[in-house]
Amino acid sequence: MTVKISNKIVGYRVKKADPETTTEHQAPLQPESKPVQMNEYIERPDFLLGTTYKIKPPVAEHAMYITINDILLNEGTDHESRQPYEVFINSKSMEHFQWVIALTRVISAVFRKGGDVTFLVEELRSVYDPNGGYFKKGGVFMPSLVAEIGAVIEKHLKAIGLLENEEMSETTKRILAEKRAEFEASQTTATNDEKASDYPANATMCGKCNTKAVIVMDGCATCLSCGDSKCG
């Protein structure tokens, strides 16, 4: 039915849905078809669980503490996932303060954007210090402090299951342990005075895992850290 309005419109009101007439048009909610509430827009909860990692890079005067907090998305649903939410870096030494703060803010922003954040690890780990990097305890080479921060993030993403943890098989571990024992027994001048490295003192650098852990035996170079081996 059309109604012609000849007077001036001076006001209007949106008609409210009549509760009695609307309910009968709606399909009754089945318990199994209950809609899942997805958190597209996240407000920071009052508390987050996190992990703090301590690193002691020789390029900084004091130890650095890297805290990564995680958020649990869509808790209790099939879409539940743990995602990193923010990162803080603390240290007594202030010489790197400015860029460390900048870096943590940018990383936190990338975390909060969501999606796949694992690319950060590769980006950070491939930063090379023009002064030439350093060896961590255990003989692992770090090309820069930024790379070590990247390594910590990698460790964390592996711990919460966002990156795959490439574990060595038990057989490989056993073979490496045997090789190592044999190598150490064959060394007459074993220098055990300082345990700076987890590997024999005369081990050389591995191109695959950046650890000073390659020994040469019977013409084969074997890395005691990652198991990489080349013969001939």
Ligand SMILES: [Zn+2]
């Ligand atoms: Zn290796």
